[in-house]
Amino acid sequence: MSTAISEPEKKQELQGMRKNGKQWHPPKKAFRPGSGLTSYEQRTKLRAATAATKAREKEMKEEKEAERQQRVQAIKEKRAAKEEKERYEKMAEKMHKKRVERLKRKEKRNKLLNS
Incomplete structure (x- = not known):
């Protein structure tokens, strides 16, 4: 039976008692x-x-924002096309079909010239 004292216990013995009496700390x-x-x-x-890391995060955020803007733009274009179609349908009710077609072509030319 050998009495082997472990390292931490040995160290505490060498330190002695704490002055403030709080040995449990x-x-x-x-x-x-x-x-x-x-x-x-x-x-x-x-x-x-x-x-x-910050540069990569910024790049990823820009990509995400670009995708979102693309979706928004697609929705806007879709709505504009739908409105234009409805407008031409209303015009077709009032006037002749051929005249509506001529107006369509004329407006298309003006759009291309103005943009």
Whole structure:
């Protein structure tokens, strides 16, 4: 039967009793303000990585917005075509079919010239 004391228990014995009497608290380490500082190379690498991530996020957001704008534009074009079709149908009720066709062609030419 050998009495083997583990490392953490041995360390506590060497430290002795705490002055404030709160032995149940873990022992504190010395305050070292420079211990958390990183080297310049590490900081530059970290900044480059975050910049790359932000650039990728921005690119993805722009792609998503472009897709959304495309869908909105398609809906607007569809509505405009439907309105124009309804307008021509109303005109066809009042006037002759051939005259409506002529007006369509004329408006199409004017659209191409104006745009």
